[in-house]
Structure formats: C-alpha cells, structure tokens
Amino acid sequence: MVQQSIQTNELRNQLLHSYETTRKMTNKLVEPLETEDFTIQSIPDVSPPKWHMAHTTWFFETFILKEYCESYRSFHEEFDYLFNSYYESVGSFFQRHSRGLLSRPSIEKVRSYRKNIDEEITRLIKETDEKKLFKISGLIEIGLNHEQQHQELLMTDIKYNFSINPLKPVYRELEMNSDAKASPLEWVSFEGGLVETGIDDEDGFSFDNERPVHKVWLDSFELATRTVTNGEYLAFIEDGGYQRAEFWLSDGWSTVKNQKWESPLHWENKDGEWYNFTLHGLGPINKEEPVTHISYYEAEAYASWVGKRLPTEAEWEVAVRDQPIEGNFVEDGVYHPVASIKNDEGQLQKAYGDVWEWTKSPYMAYPGNKPLDGALGEYNAKFMSNQMILRGGSCVTSQSHIRPSYRNFFGPDKRWQFTGIRLAGDVE
Template identity: 55%
Template sequence: MPIEHAAAVKLSEQYQQVRSLSEKLASKLQNEDTIIQAMPDVSPPKWHLAHTTWFFERFILKENDSSYVPFNPQFDYLFNSYYETIGSYHPRHSRGVLSRPSMDEIYEFRNHVDEAIIQLVNQFESQLPQEIHDLIEIGLQHEQQHQELLLTDVKYNFSCTPLLPQFAEPKTFQLPQSNTETTYINIEGGLVEIGYSGAGFSFDNERPRHKVWLEPYRLASHPVTNGEYISFIEAGGYEQPEHWLSDGWATVKKEKWKHPLYWRKTEDGWYTFTLTGEKKLSLDEPVCHISFYEADAFARWSGKRLPTEAEWEHAMASIPIDGNFAESECYHPVVDHSENLAPFKQVYGDVWEWTSSPYTSYPRSKPLEGALGEYNAKFMCNQIVLRGGSCASSQSHIRPTYRNFFPADKRWQFSGLRLAEDQS
C-alpha cells in the first residue's frame, strides 16, 4: 500500500532532522578526535558517520533507485559493519586505522546520499511504496542508535587521554529539591502481555506481543544511586566472591575491577569522568557504567535481584516516556527532580537498566527478510537485555518495549540497575 503524500513529507522532514543531529554531535569534535578507536568495542566517530550513510545507500538506494550512482564503490567494504550476506568488510577492531577517507570526504558522502534519498522520496509524491518508507524508517532508527554509540565511544576515547577533554560544556540546572528515597512497589503479576503491537515503528526483536506469566513481585521506585553503590564497594563487594557469578568473579580478577568505569578515588572523595569533563561524584545520581556482572553482584549483596525484562516492561508500560535524554545535552545521569506522580522514577533516560533476561527471540518471532535479518537476530546469544534508554539516547527512539542488549562484561554504555524482589 503506497504512503500518503503528507506521510512522505513527514518522513522527509524526520530524515533531515535525524541526519543533521549526527553532524551536530560531530561538530563538537576536532578532526583528530574522529579517527580514535581506544578499544575494539568502540568505533571512531568518523566511522559512525560513514556507516549510517552506507546503510541508506546499500539497503535503499542501490536496491530501489536504478539511476543512483554510488559515491565510492570501495565504501561497501570499508563501512559495512557485520552483514555477511552482503560481502566482506573491514575488521571492526581496525576501524581506527582508517585515516582515509578524510572527514571532508565523509561529509560529501553524506550529502550525496541525503540528496538521493530526498529525491527518491519526492519522486513518488503520493505513491511512496510502503517498503521504501519502512526501510528509511529503520535507517533512521539505526542512525539514532549510532548517535548514542558515538557519544559513548567518544567518552571512552576521551577518558584514555591524560588531558581528559570535554565533549560539551556542563549544563546548569535550576531544579526543585530532589527526592531520591527508594521505596518498593508491589506488582501483582499474573498472565500479562509484553511486546510491541501498534501502528508505529518497532524492531523485529520487539514482536510479536505475547503472553507471559509473572509471579507477584516488587520493583524499586528509583535506580540504584552512586551513594548506594559506594556502600557495596566499602563493604568489600569487589573482594567477596560469594556475591558474584562465576564468570563475573573471573572477570573482576582478570580486569582488576574495584569500582565502576570512569570512577577515581582521591583524598577528596570520588570523582568521575563525564562528557563535560571530570567532576566530583554526586551520591544521588544513578550509578552508571557498570556491567551486568556488577549489577547482579550488587543486587545479591543487597538481598534483592534484578528484574526480568518481562517484569520491567509490565511495570513500566504506562509510564510516560519523559526524562533526561540526549536532547537535554547533559550527557550524564542526573539527580531525580521529577514532579510526576508515577510510582516509578527515572524509568526512561539517564541509565539503561540491566535485567536478568538473556537476549532471545520472542515466541513466533520472525527476523526480517534478506540481509536485514542480520540486524538483530544473529546476536541472540551470550547477551543480556537492558531497558529504558539513557542520557545518550534520543527520546523519540525509546519505547516501553525497546530491547537493548550487550554482553555481560560490557560497561562503557550508560548502564545501571533497578532492584527487584519477590513478594513474600
């Protein structure tokens, strides 16, 4: 079914808004910043800008516009990420050696593809095919994911230089008195439904909506704070194997973890590195940059547990998607200053919340056809689900059903936790 003209115009506007945000973020960097890859998990900002553009060229223009002339055929190899069905690609761990193409050429590439996409949308007028609409929409969602990755990757790269540079200037907020007292909310459970079912966009891993059984449980009103996590550290949590999963304890010993990523202990107390520079650690901010192993160990030490992703989604489904997102340009979790009456605070934005759920497909789920079937489904092994979004996520990108996922030992993302427990 073709898309109405008004919907096509809206999509064109959305395309330009999302694409311009990537370049706005990159404009805060020096050219030298854009080629750094301080560890294999991160990618250089220049690569993010090019890869998201390659996505539109490869999956939309090359497949749907016979008149399109590729910007540079070599980019198919350089900026493919992991799509094996398309062809070979430059190794992920070596993206930092790509001093060429230059940033100027990357921006020319972006402009070349942007003009072709807008022309493709406009040429159909009121007859834009649903398939092209859907491909552009997934491309925009994909770019929003890479905008968040750009921020988290820049933060890690900057943390590795003794100069500890700032990505952005600190934001000053005039906010009311905070309320960080944590309570536990009873959730009845029962036979409930989770998963996406609606007319808007969702990834294939969010579908279909299906039934799950939940025993009665309790969920914390707030994410765990820095102050609460320091209590775990000071109690010897990182030296006590009884709190840790076997793989987690092995990782702690191997990596010599003593505290969350970016923290530094001084005679003056704890400091943390942020995208606005190093600052004194606020005890009331949500703890972030912890692995699943650390979140699970803290929960066990606390006599609690992590929620399953079904418990999280069922409890949060009706909470408004409001909070500290990338749009605030704070780029760091903040103290809870919300005045809403919802029982749960800081559900969306601030920090991704680890769940106890492995990342697997939903019942009757089907991957996308073709190469895009590799987008999510191929990663459904050795990954843990996170929910809620972070201070580096775009607000328009997040849904109650959104499933993020990372390996259990990763902590360069803005990841924290919210505690749960069974009702007695």
C-alpha cells in the same frame, strides 16, 4: 483518489521531516569534536566517530538507493567494504577492531558522502512514484532508527575515547545541579498473573526482536521507585564488594579479578576521594546521581549484596508500560544522568532516560518471532547468544526512539554504555 493523493503527500512530508531531523542530530553531536577526534578507536568495542557517520550513510545507500533508484551510482566503490558493519549477506567488510587505523577517507570526504546521500534520498522521497514510496518508507524508518542507535553509540564512544586521554578533554562545558537530592528509595508492588508483552506490527514502528505480542506468567513482584545512586553503590565498594566473591556470579568474579575492577568505569580514586569522568570533564562523584557504566556482573553483585535481585524484562515492561516516556534524553543536551528528585509516593520514577537498566533476562527470540527477510534479518537475530537485556534508554538515547517494548542488549561484561541498576524483589 483525492484522499489517496493526500495520504501520499503526507507520507512524503513526514519522511522528509524525519530524515532531515535525524541526520541533523548526528551532525550536531559531532560539532564539538576536533579533526583528530574523528579517527580514534581506543578499544575494539568503540568505533571512530567518522566511522559511525559513514556507516549510517552506507545503510541508506546500500538498502535503499542501490535497490530502488535505477540511476544511482555508488559514491565510492570501496565504501561498501569499509563501512559495512557485519552484514555477511551484503559482502565482506573491514575488521571491526581496526577501524581506528583508517586515516582515509578524511572526515571531509565522509561529510561529502553524507551530503551526497542526503541529496539522493531527499530526491527519491520527493520524486518516486506512490507505489515505490510506500515500499521504501519502512526501510527509511528502519534506517532512521538505526541512525539513532548509532548516535547513542557515538556519544558513548566519544566519552570512552576522551576518558583514556590524560588531558581529560571536555566534550561540552556544562554546570550540573550539584544540590539536587535523590528521592528516597521506595518500592512499588505488582500483582502477578498471565500477562502479554511485546508489540505487534500495527502498533507502530518496532524492531523485529520486539515482536510478537506473547503471553508470560509472572509471580507477584516489586520494583524500586528509582535507580541506584552513586552514593548507594559507593557503600557497596566501601564494604569490600569488589573483594567478596560471595556476591558475584562465577564469570563475573573471574572478570573482576582479570580486569582488576574496583569501581564503575570512569571512576578514579585520588587521595581517598572518588572522581568521575563525564562528557563535561572530570569532577567529584555526585552521590545523588544514578550510578552508571555498570556491567551486568556488577549490577547482579550489588543486588545480591542488598538482598534483592534484578527484574526480568517482562516484569520491567509490565511495570512501566503506562508510564509517560519522559526523562533525560539526548535532546536535552545534558549527556549525563541526573538525580531523581520527583517523589510521587508509590510511583516509579524515570523509567525512561538517564541510564539503561539491566534485567536478568538473556537475549532470546520471543515465541513466534520471525526475523526480517533478506540482509536485514541479520540486524538483531544473529546476536541472540551470550547477551543480556537492558530496558528504558539513557541520557544519550533519543526520546523518539524509545518505547516500553524496546530491547537493548549487551554482553554481561560490557560497561562503556550508560548502564545502571533498578532493583527488584519478590512479593509473598
């Protein structure tokens, strides 16, 4: 009994620490914003910062407090409708593309909402009985990982909202190291064979789309030691890459023509010189930094242009699973990819952080996969169509959030996230 009591107290303390740390990070990320910034939704893909703050709070209220706290009463009855994202089994929800039309509730009301739910969750963790504590601990863990996902979306959405403003607002002043030189691009070979990928429940937290461990056959392959740089991608542009259909998938070529793409998102050409909008403002392109805000279509076209390909997600996972989870993450406060200057011969560099790396794998369920029961089964499984897998995290991903098995996914035309390119090739 004593040992069990110690374990219960350890779990309480762990949950309290994780909850406080994660919720504080969201508050930290919105500190530089002005009141007017909290409501903007410049395109349907992004959501207003105020909505992200409220939706992550709604998650804890809906799936934990309303289910496991008998005395709890809703903070506001209309918040169920306003801040539900897409959970059909929970109820109806406000249209995603119109979130920026909600001038009310005010940001101060949303802050009050967060404070109230934080107090209720903290009280529940401290006071609930042992049996219920172990039952809700998994839900709290999902909620915290869910909030970390929205922290990343929050940063990329802020960047896009700022990018369309002619004033080019600066989220945070930061002097980048413009002298750093990217290490030479080299190749690391991996022997093929029957391998295992994915993760099982007993291996620590994971989302349902990462499970279970399953076998995959791989032919021998090679991966580039680092991701593609701005300078290397600029050579593709200057060679007419956006005007040459032979490098593009059919849907990609149609998108290029329809959207009039000529460069990555956030690039601007002024008097023959390329500039890049960042969260630190508008400045000249740094050719040594990883290219980012690239769609799958652009990544595929670039790989075709250089005579290589993108890796499959199984290749990527097998190649990096023994790499330390180190890199440039949101905790570093840079919020922008930095040059890969480490040059350990024959070693992959910065598999994690900086930019999400497109793979050529479509988003599908693994063999034997089972979505979560109930409403949370909608979290991932319903999106397994017309999406491509990305791996590795970015400069606005939390370091504690990423792992070798982590599967991110977006449509092939999406590029407002910090997405980039690591090349792969076949080995004879």
